Amino acid sequence: MNWTLEVVIVPVSDLDRAKKFYAEQLGFVVDHDTVIGDEARIIQLTPPGSGCSIVIGRGAVPDMPPGSLKGLQLVVPDIERAHAELVQRGVEVSDVQVLGANPRPTPHPLDNVGFVFFTDPDGNAWAVQQISSRA
Structure with missing residues (x-):
């Protein structure tokens, strides 16, 4: 049996501000606003x-x-392209960071270990990781 994570609830104070962010x-797709x-x-x-969505609400x-x-x-x-896109969209995002050593040889030195970080307007914290291929 497959178990899929499909929704994560993100707590925010202002729904319209969060939806806009x-x-x-x-660039998230608005599936519904009900x-x-x-x-x-x-x-x-x-x-x-993504196969997983976020829900904000009250x-x-x-x-x-x-x-x-x-x-x-x-x-x-x-990750470098993702970083550039976030910056272009006005998101306050960290520089690309390398965290740890790559656990296996990969074609790109940032695979598995390249990250950027940002928060939403309420302070919910997000990481973005580069994985260009899976084992």
Whole structure:
């Protein structure tokens, strides 16, 4: 049986600001923005090419302090290109960093060990890792 992770809830304080950041600055696709009565709103966004989405919302999602989610990670085939795209989109992102030694020989020296880091407007922390091919 396959077990797939398909949704991660990201706690934010301002839904419209967060939607704009994830959709316009990160380029996530807005799957839906649903209002459920007067007290609930759910926005689901998916990174391009991902099988897992994030949900931001109020009323129908677990109550977590905005900015309390740390360690979210995206994977890209080219970290330098991803860094350039984030900078071009106005995201405050770290320089490319090499973390550790590559666990196996790869065609590109940044595979597995190349990372950049950023936070959303509430302080939820994201990492982006380069993996251009899997073993």
